[in-house]
Amino acid sequence: MNAEIIAVGSELLLGQIVNTNARFISQQLAELGINVYYHTVVGDNPQRLKDAIEIAESRSNLIIFTGGLGPTKDDLTKETIARHLNKQLIMDEQALKQIELYFERSNRIMTENNKKQAIILEDSQVLPNEHGMAPGMLLDTDNHLYMLLPGPPKEMEPMFLKYGYSILRTKLHDEDVIVSRVLRFFGIGEAMLETEIEDLIDSQSNPTIAPLASDGEVTLRLTAKHNQKETALQLLDETEEAILSRVGHYFYGYDDTSLMNETVKLLNDKALTISCAESLTGGMFQQEITSIPGASAILKGGVVCYTNEVKTNVLNISKKTIEEEGVVSAQCALELAENVSKMMNADIGISFTGVAGPDQLEGKTIGTVYIGIFINGQPIHVEELNFGGTRESIRARSVKYGCYLLIKSLKRNQSAK
Numbered sequence: 001m002n003a004e005i006i007a008v009g010s011e012l013l014l015g016q017i018v019n020t021n022a023r024f025i026s027q028q029l030a031e032l033g034i035n036v037y038y039h040t041v042v043g044d045n046p047q048r049l050k051d052a053i054e055i056a057e058s059r060s061n062l063i064i065f066t067g068g069l070g071p072t073k074d075d076l077t078k079e080t081i082a083r084h085l086n087k088q089l090i091m092d093e094q095a096l097k098q099i100e101l102y103f104e105r106s107n108r109i110m111t112e113n114n115k116k117q118a119i120i121l122e123d124s125q126v127l128p129n130e131h132g133m134a135p136g137m138l139l140d141t142d143n144h145l146y147m148l149l150p151g152p153p154k155e156m157e158p159m160f161l162k163y164g165y166s167i168l169r170t171k172l173h174d175e176d177v178i179v180s181r182v183l184r185f186f187g188i189g190e191a192m193l194e195t196e197i198e199d200l201i202d203s204q205s206n207p208t209i210a211p212l213a214s215d216g217e218v219t220l221r222l223t224a225k226h227n228q229k230e231t232a233l234q235l236l237d238e239t240e241e242a243i244l245s246r247v248g249h250y251f252y253g254y255d256d257t258s259l260m261n262e263t264v265k266l267l268n269d270k271a272l273t274i275s276c277a278e279s280l281t282g283g284m285f286q287q288e289i290t291s292i293p294g295a296s297a298i299l300k301g302g303v304v305c306y307t308n309e310v311k312t313n314v315l316n317i318s319k320k321t322i323e324e325e326g327v328v329s330a331q332c333a334l335e336l337a338e339n340v341s342k343m344m345n346a347d348i349g350i351s352f353t354g355v356a357g358p359d360q361l362e363g364k365t366i367g368t369v370y371i372g373i374f375i376n377g378q379p380i381h382v383e384e385l386n387f388g389g390t391r392e393s394i395r396a397r398s399v400k401y402g403c404y405l406l407i408k409s410l411k412r413n414q415s416a417k
Helices: 020-032 046-057 077-085 093-105 112-118 153-172 190-196 198-202 229-250 259-270 284-289 308-313 319-325 330-343 391-416
Strands: 002-008 035-042 062-066 089-091 119-121 125-127 136-140 145-149 177-186 208-214 217-226 251-254 274-278 299-304 348-354 368-375 381-386
Touching: 002 020, 002 046, 020 035, 020 062, 020 153, 020 177, 020 217, 035 046, 046 062, 046 077, 077 089, 077 119, 077 136, 077 145, 093 112, 112 119, 119 136, 125 153, 136 153, 145 153, 177 229, 177 391, 190 198, 190 208, 190 217, 190 229, 198 208, 198 229, 217 229, 229 251, 251 259, 259 284, 259 391, 274 284, 274 330, 284 299, 284 391, 299 330, 308 319, 319 330, 330 348, 330 368, 330 381, 348 391, 368 391, 381 391
Parallel strands: 002 035, 002 062, 062 145, 274 299, 274 348
Antiparallel strands: 089 119, 125 136, 136 145, 177 217, 177 251, 208 217, 348 368, 368 381
């Protein structure tokens, strides 16, 4: 089965929102073994949408639409499809009831145009919307499958996962089990990772290996297919082992985890506490760590030491260090990490200092970063890094590298015992 995804909405073309729906749906279809060869974005214009449908029909037998199912006049997806396929639009009483209940629960007045969302294509299968109002639809004709999904990701994603995925699986008449696993890497670029496992990617068939880079990280999605789940999982294990034998040093976790999630989990598992001294990052590390459940058990606190006055008066950084080495230096990062740990009686201290821009500081180029890690009873480690990008990206990557270095340091200490 070949699929095409058509996202409907002028706001996408104007750059007001990002088309994350296409990425999500493509990932899900890949697990089903459905080929996605085209992504199309079209504005709220019936003629241009009709043209896009005709083009999609000429090259795909599954067409998935997102957006354009709302209550306003510019929501024209199902109306355009109905005219194109000579189908009637009918009121779905169950969908209307769900919309009315939605307004009752939220204590809002339901306007007349909201009934428009309960109108569906005749002969279509309704996909209930349990997180919003407009239902989805699936229409099966002799030559094509048309799936209509709402635009908001918080509505579209659960609808597809609960209803769309299983329906498409049935349409495929495929009894094989498809299992996926995502391997997450940090500290290695996408190009280098692919170079290290190029022969594995080139020879892939089952499992398949799909690289993806995002936010300074690289992931590999492994997907295996077999009529026995145990065998499919074994295929994943074998492929994972082959990959990690080459690039395992950069591996940190599976699926939807994050570096901060893994950091908090590791600290909790080891019953270790941490404190932070943040100059460059201005509290970003503490903000992210407190967003993770379980952080209260391991985070003692931190100091945003943006000025030299706070560095010297609160964290006791020596004036000699500031005068001779500078605040953007390995020595300053070292003292910050050790002093904040002792100040807050934490097992670990981590520090961030550097230059995020827009100007150089102390003769150091923009993107120069020092991260200090003090673990009680261990030698202090300071990492010097050089990042490119915007001010915000430098700070965000610094936080991620702090997590990565913590994970590696703790695991290294564990293996050394």
